[in-house]
Amino acid sequence: MTKTGRPPGPANDTVATVLTAALELLLTEGAAALTAQRLHQATGASRSTIYRHWPTSTDVLAALIDVAPSPRCTPTGDVAQDLHAEVDALCNRLQDKPVAAFLQALAATAGPDPAAADLRRRYVEDLLAPFQAVLHDAGMSRTAADDTVAAIVSPLLVDALLLDRPTARARAHRAVDLHLVEIGP
Template sequence: MLTAALDLLLAEGAAALSAQRLHAATGVSRSTIYRHWPTPHAVLAALVEVAPRREATPTGDVRIDLHTEVDVLCDRLRDKPVGGFLQAIVAAAAWDSTMAGLRRRYVEDLLEPFRAALAPAGLASAERDEVVSAIVSPLLLDSLLLDRPAARGRAHQTVDAIADDVGSAQARRRPAAPR
């Protein structure tokens, strides 16, 4: 059922997640669909719940790990279902405010590997979120609003600048070696 819902979402958007359309696509009775997913929001929530989450495996080197996450996110934004799903959920949130929470949750799951990559830097939560936004926001802008491939090279330049800044800040915080 959810596979058919994902196919409909990717092909036609969240408006296609009605019980009638799901019934037509799957043959499952409308009453069964209504019982489990009474609204398109409920179907979309179920899809967000079962969406695979990527578990990051940081090396401990912030620069390398952020570069890896940039490449993974750029690939995911380019490919379906992640890129298509994200576009559909953003569009759905535009016409149905109840979808905004689902959109936020899905995006937060996409951002979590970046936060994990930054853990060794010892940044405060607010600083970490600023760094993640600086890297990821342009990629999402390219993919979702400008309908072009995410600018991987630009994101890598941002990562290098941030890694240099983080390294400098860490060096300033270290106590001076005894003489």
């Protein structure tokens, strides 16, 4: 027996088309362009499909984050080496326009939209997770790991998000070395 009516979600090709267009709009026009009308114009997908599955720009950003790749470095067991590798990976991601654009879009939409603030937190926590994993694997307490990650990553996020300048990779590597010396073996 076949069910009639609407399927539970858009077809995979519609999702891919809409999210690809959404990313392009985000990069070229900013988060304000992530409206159903603008996505309809860019893709030809019906406005009702877009409204039904992505009713707000925050929903579009959430869908983009859900499909975004999350590269992880292969751990070596050497805490300093693994943290340096994660610094390089994060710096590369922050230089990549989509990651920086996401951060800026989430920051811009977080003020008036509490759901966007939660989404921003989730996205930043995803960026911090590899650092947390390295320090957890090294047996560091949660508090010490949080402090270490903040000391290493916060300046990188400030560079990318607030100052709109390239991340200071060398400074982040120095922060790894200095912080690891402070906490000892």
